[in-house]
Amino acid sequence: MEPQFPISVRFEDGEIETYDDLEELIHNLEHFDSDVDKDCEARDAAGRRVRLKLYLLELKEFSLA
Numbered sequence: 001m002e003p004q005f006p007i008s009v010r011f012e013d014g015e016i017e018t019y020d021d022l023e024e025l026i027h028n029l030e031h032f033d034s035d036v037d038k039d040c041e042a043r044d045a046a047g048r049r050v051r052l053k054l055y056l057l058e059l060k061e062f063s064l065a
Helices: 020-027
Strands: 007-010 016-019 041-043 050-055 058-064
Touching: 007 050, 016 050, 020 050, 020 058, 041 050
Parallel strands: none
Antiparallel strands: 007 016, 007 041, 050 058
């Protein structure tokens, strides 16, 4: 099962950003790793945790955690 858009990302400072599609997610996050950035979290439209890894605008992983 794939994560459902929109994807919400909560950052360390508590700010939440929402992304409506994969292109928006990749171009706005640029670098993110949900496994390393423990104080950050990504969730899909259904509220499920998302494993998200982006490096230099390249999507490495996008799946339910």
